[in-house]
Amino acid sequence: MKRIISSIVVCVLVYLSLFTSNHFIHEVKASSSVPVVYWDGMQLLKGQVGRVDVIKPINLWKRVGGKLVFERVLKPGESYRVYRYDSGFGGQYGLGGAYFVTNMKDYIQYRTPSRAKLLLVNPELNGTKKISLGTVTKEEAKVIAPGVTQSKLTVDGSSGKQAIYKLDVDQKASQITFETSLAKDQMIGYETVSSQANRYNEEGRYVIGGVNGDYFDSNGAPTDLTVHNSELVTTNKTPIKDRVIFGVGANGKAMIGSPDITIGMTVNGGNNYPINSVNKRRDANHLVLYTPYFASTTMTNNLGTEVILENISGTLNGNNKVVATVKEVIVGIGSQSLQPGQYVLSGHGAGSEYLKTLKEGDQVEMNLSYDLSQWNNVQQAIGGRYQLVKNGVVQTYNIAGAHPRTAIGIKADGSVFTIVLDGRQTDSVGVTLNSLAKVMKDFGAVEAMTFDGGGSSTMVTKQPGTTDLSVVNNPSDGKERSVANALFIVMLSSTNPEKEPTPEQKEEIITGTLMIESFEGITNWKATGAKYNTVAVQLEKVYVKEGKQSLKVAYDFIGTTGTSGVYASKDQPITLKGKPLKIGMWVYGDNKGHWLRAQLSDANNEKVQLDFTKNVNWTGWKYVEATIPSGLQTPYKLDLPVRYMQVEDMKKNKGQIFVDSIQAIYED
Template identity: 25%
Template sequence: MKVQKQLGIGALACALVWQLTSGTMVFAADSTLTLSSQETITSGATLKNYVWTTTRSGKGVSVNANVIEVDLTNPNVKIDAMAGTKNQFTKNQSVLGMVKDTGAVAGVNGDFFNTQAEGVPEGAQITNGQVMSTPAKISGLYSLAITKDNKPIIDIFDFQGKVTAKDGTSFDLGGVNKTYYWDDNGVAMIADGLFLYTSAWAMNQRAVDGTHVPTEALVVNGIVKEIAIDTNVKMIAPADGYILRGSGLARDFIVNHLKVGDPITTKYDMIPHDLSKTYDWKNFKMMIGGSTLLVDEAKPSYFTRNIGDFSGYSPRSRTAVGYSKDNKTVYIITSDNSGSSKGMTLPELQQFMIQAGVWRGMVLDGGGSTQLVSRPLGDFDPKLTNNTENGNQRAVANGLGVYSTAPQGELKGLILQGQKVLFVGESSAYQFKAYDDYYNPISVTSVVPQWSSTMTNGTFKDNVFTATQPGKSQLVAKSGKGTATMDVEVVGRDQIQSMKFSAGSFSLTEGGDFKLPLSVTTKSGVTRDLPPNSAQWELSGVKGSINDGILHVDSTAGSQTAQVIARYDGFSSMVTLPIGQEKVWYDLDHNAVMTTSDKYPAEVVSNVNIGKEASGNKTLDITYDFTKGSGTKAAYARFDGAYGTPVAGEPDFISAKVLGDGSFNWVRAEVIDADGNSNLVSFTENMNWTGWRKVTADVSNLKFPIKIKSVYVANPANGQDERAMKGKVSIDDISFIYKGQMPTLPKNSIKLTVNNKNATLNDKSMTLEQAPTIVNGNTLVPIRFVTEALGGNVKWNDQERKVTVIRGDKLIDLWIDNPDLLVNGDRVTAEVAPKIMNNVTMVPLRLISEKLGFKVGWEPIKQGITLE
C-alpha cells in the first residue's frame, strides 16, 4: 500500500494519511462463536481458542481466533508493552523474540509502524512505567493504558510539549522518539519539528527520511553538552539525558538559542482528547498505541480512521485488544488468515470481539504482523500459537506482553506428552511436564514419576511403552501430588477404518527413489501415519526394493505400471503407479536454448547469467533488484525471445532445481498453451529456503501442445514488504515428466444365469462348479471365475479363509462369512457375507462389480447377468 510521499507501507503497517470516517457500522451476518479449547498460561491468564463462522458473499467461512483473557484483579499477572530487541526501538524483531527477551509468558504484536523507517510505533508507549514514545499528531488513534489502580483505559491522547532555552525562548516539542510522518493534512511533521530522543532509541541517527537534514543537541542532566549543526550527534542518548533533533524552524531554534553549557527545560504532557476527562498518565503502569476504536459499550463503534487505508474491508489476519464492562478483564485477540481460516474484516472483528466479551476495544496492527505467542502449560519456552498470514514471523516495532509475577509454588500437576495412537509392536517414549500452584513450569529433572497402564496390551520400561496387542489403555504417571493420565489406543485390523497411500500423483522412473507414506484412520476418527517398518510390503511390475517406506526402482523392464501392496495386521492397501519418464529440457551443460533477461516494471533491475558451481556444473542465475517501481515486480529468464520454445508431447509436470535465497519471493514458469494463452504456474509461492531444492508444478490441465516462455522470480504487490527486494536465484535441470499409460484390461464379456451352471465367455460355452444364486435378496457369483475372466487375479489364504482380488488398480480382501471387506484400503460392509458353496467362493455381485469396475447387465425375466 502506498501513501503520500510514496512511502512504502506494509499490509496493515503504519498508514500515515488517513481520513476520519464517522457513522460507519457494518454487521457480520449469521456469525457463530464456538470455543474449541482453552488452557491456563499462568495464574490470571487463560488462552482460549475459538472457531468463528459467518456468511461472506453468500458463502460460509470459518476463522480460527485466539483470545488471551487476563484477570486484572489477580496480583500474580500483569500486562506491559514490549519493544524491539531488549526493549529498544529501531531494533524490530518478532513477537516470539520480544516475549523471550522480556521474560513474558505470552504476547501479541502491537502498534502500527512505518516499515520503511527505523522501526518505532506510531502511537504512545509506556513500558514498566517509563515513557518510551508519545502519541503522533494524527486524529482518531486510540491507545490502551493501565492505571496505577490496575484499571484499563482505551482512549485518544494528544501530545503537548515545549522546550525552553536559557534566554527564555521556547519551541513546541513534536514528540518523544518519533520517526518521520505526515499529519492529517499531509504536512511533514519533521520538516520544521523539534523532537526528543531517549536511550530507548537504539540508533545513532534519528528520523532519517532522506530529505530533511538534522541539527541535534545533546542534553545531559538538563545541561546542553553538544550541538551538531546540520548533522547528527554520533551517539545514542544516555540514560541521564536526551537528544533534541530539529530541522527547518526547529534548526533555527537550536542554532540561535541553545549553547553548550546552558541549562535547558523540557516539559511535555499526554492529555485526553476529550478535555472532560482527566488521567494521571505519569503514573500509568503501561500504555500502547493502536488505531481505530472498534467496540464501545459492547456495540460496534464507528470507525475513527479510514479503515480502507489498511485493508479494513478485506479479510486479513487481525490483532486487537479490549476490556470487560467491569474493568476486570483484558482481552488480547488475534484471528488468522491462513489455510482454511479465512481471516476477518474489521466489521467482522467487531462482532467477534463483542461475542468474546469485549466492552470497549481497539484494533492493533494486523495482516502479516499478526502474531500470538504463548507459553504452553508446563513449558518453560513460549511458542508461536497462531498461523501467520504469510508463513513467517515478521519483525515488528513493539508488542503487548503478559507477565507472571507469582512466586515459586509447590508441584500441582503433571502433563503427559506422547503418542496417543500406537501400532502393534511399536515403542514410544512418553515425557511429562510439571507446573506449580500458580500454573508456572517446574523443572522435571528431580521428578521421577511412577509409570503404569490400566490394560495389559503393552509394557513399560522406564518411560517407554511398547504396544503388544490391540486395544485401549490409559497410561498413568504419578509423582507426589501430581498425577497425569493419557488415553492410548493400540490399533489392530479391527480398529482400522481405512489405510491409504498419501504419496500424491507421480510417475516412476528408473533409478528414482519414491516415498510411499501410509496414513491410517481408525474407526474412532484418529488419523496417523503408519511407521513404514510396521507394514509388510509387496512389489510387482518393476524390479526394486522398499526400505523404510521408500521405493527404489532398479529397472522398469518395459512395464507400464508398478503395484505396491502394504499390509498391517491383515489390513491391506494398494497403489498402482504408472511408469513415467523425466526428460531434462534445459540444464546448460547439455541442453539449452537462447536465454535473455527481461523485467517488469521498467524500474526493476534484472540480469540473467550463466553461473558455475565448484563441481563445474553450470546454472541459470537470475539476479533481481525490486527496490524501485510499484505493483507486482518480476525478473525473467526468457526462452527464444518473446515466442517461447515448443515442448514435446503432453507432460504432466514441469520440474526444476532451485537454489533458493530465503527471500519469500515466488518462482514461476510462463507456459503458452495451444490456444496461445499464457499460463503462470508456480514452482513456489514462498521461497523460504536456501540451498538447492527440487520443485514441481502441474501442467497436466493445459491444452497441448505447449511452449515454455520463461521462468522468473516474482514479488506480488500484496504483502510485498514481507519479501526481500534484492537477491539471486539459481535454476538448473528444468525437466518435463511424462506419465506412462495404465494397461488396458481385456474386453471380455461373461453371461451368467441365476441357478444355472451354464455360462459363456466371449460366446464360448462353459460349465461352472457353482451357479449364481440369490441370498437375502443379493445375487452371489463365483468370484474366481468372474475375476480371472475379466483380467484379474485371485489368491486364496486357507489359514485365514481369505480371498484377495486384484484387477487393474483395484485390490479387495474378503473373508468367508465376514461382511467386512477391504477395498483399496477402505473398510466396506456388505449386506451379505461371502460364502463357500461346493468349494467355490461366492461374493455379492453388486458390491464386487461396483468396486472392481465391472459393467453389469441384468435381464429380469430369465434372471440373466452380463458382465464385461
C-alpha cells in the first residue's frame, strides 16, 4: 500500500492542477474536443487520475472550512472516480469537489490508468513529462482497439532527439491476446513484419499491432525458443546467461525468463534417449526432431540416419508427451521431406547409431518439460537477448553503441507494453542498452527485455478505417527489413476490425457507459403529462451537474386527483445502441417524495416502465439508475426518458427537478 501511495503522490505532484473536477464515477461528459476513452469498464473523464473500489463500508467526507463533515457511508461494491490525492486528514482521495474518502487499508482499493490513456483526455499534459532520456516535448496517443493504446513520444535530451513508438496492452481486456509468427510460416526464410501481420489476419482473429522478434541466423532461422499456439517450434541455441524469452503462460499471464526445455524419447517403452534440439541444425553426435515448421526438408547431409514418424498424437510442448509410430528408417541419405502430419528424427554419430535400432511399426514416445515449471504448456514464446529490467531492478551492460531498439516490458499489474525506439537518424539518434533499460523502467516495467534491434526494429499497427497493417516507425534502413519472426497483438472477435463497422457491429462490442443526452447545445425537448395544472421543460444554466446545461422539469399538481405526471421527451424516441443493462442519470431532487421513472420500448414495441426511485426524498444532485428487464428485443428506444409522477392526492404539490447526463450502462 505504501508503494501505491508513493506512486499516487508522484502523479499528483505533476498533475495536481489538472485534477479539480467535481464529478463522481457515474458521470459522463460528452465533448467534441475530448475523445471518448474507456478504462476498466468505465469512461475516463478529463482530470481523472484513477478510481477507488469500496471493499468495506467507509465514510464519505466533505471538507468544509478546514474540517471534515460526514456525508454518508459508501458501501462495498461501489466505485468512484478519483481526481486527486493529498496527505490531509491522514491521506485522502478526492472524489470531486469537496468530497473525499480516507485511504484506509483493506477498506478501499485504488487503481490508476496508464499515462497514455490519461493523455487521450488530457492532451495538455504533452510536453510536461521528463524521462531518463530527457524532456518529452510531444506525446500523441490513441486507442486502436479495446485494451490497446498506441502512442508516440518525441524526446529531447543530452544525447540528441529520440522518437519512441509504444503499444500498451491491457491483457484483462476481453478478446485481446498475443501470438507469435514465423516468416513464411517456417523456420528458414525472411519476411517483413507487415507482410506477416497482414497474412496472419483471418476471420475471427485479427492482428491489431506488433513488433519484430528474435535475433536470427543467416538463413533466417530465429535463434531461441519459439512457441506458436501452444506448439513448440524451436528450442534454444543461446547459452542461458545470454538469452531471455517472452512468453504467455497457460493462464494467459505474460512472463519473461530464461527457460530451457528437456526432451527425451523411448521406443516401445525402453530406455530414455535425449533429443538434443527441435528444428535446429544437426550437429555432431546430435539427435534432432524436425517438424513441418522447419522447412520443406530437414536440410541435412547424408552422414546420418533419419526416421519418419506418423500417427502423431499429443502436444509438442512442455509438460506433455507425444506418441508416434515409425513409418520408415532411412540411412545415409539425408534431407528428408517434411510432410504435414509427420515428424522426422535425424541423428548423426551416436544419434545415428541409436536411430538405426528403430524399425517400422515401433512406437515412439517423447516426453517434454521445462526447467521452469511455470513455462509448462506455455501458449506463445519468442526469444530475445538482453534482460533490461529484472524484479524491478534496472540491469546494466558493458556494451557500447546507440542504435534502434525493440523491447517489451511487463508492469506490476501484469499489463504489457512494447516499444520501438528509432535510431541512426537526425530526429532519433538511438540509445544504448543501459539507456533503454532506464526507459523501460520509466514506463513502469518490472520485467523487460530486448528483441532484435538495428535495422530490424519495426512496429506495425492497424489504424481505424484502414484495410491493412502498416509500419508506424522509421526503420533505419530507410525501408522495412525482412526478419525471422514477430510478436503480434491479436483481437479474437466475430467483427472484422479492418472493415468500417456498421452500427449493428458497433453494438456488439459496447462496454462500460455510453452518453445518451448531455443537454449541451440546442435540444428539442418537450413536456407532456397527465392530471396537472402546468408542466414545462427547458434548458437550465444554473443548476448544472456536468458541462454548461441541464434540463429543468417543472410541474404543478396542486388540487388534482388521480395519477399526475410530467413527462420529458424529445420529438423522436432515443434509439439505444447495443443492449444496455441499465439507464442512469443525475437528478437534482426537490425532496417532494414523487416517483421518478422512464418509459422504454423494444423492437416489438413492448412498453416497459423503468423505476429510478419511488421517493425523491433528497435535495441536491444524486445519481440514480434503473435496470432494463431481460427478455426484450433490441434495438431499444427510450420514449420518455423522464416521468415524474404522484399517485396519492394528499401528496400533490408543485416544484421542479433538474436532470443531467442521461446514459446507458453496458456490461463491463
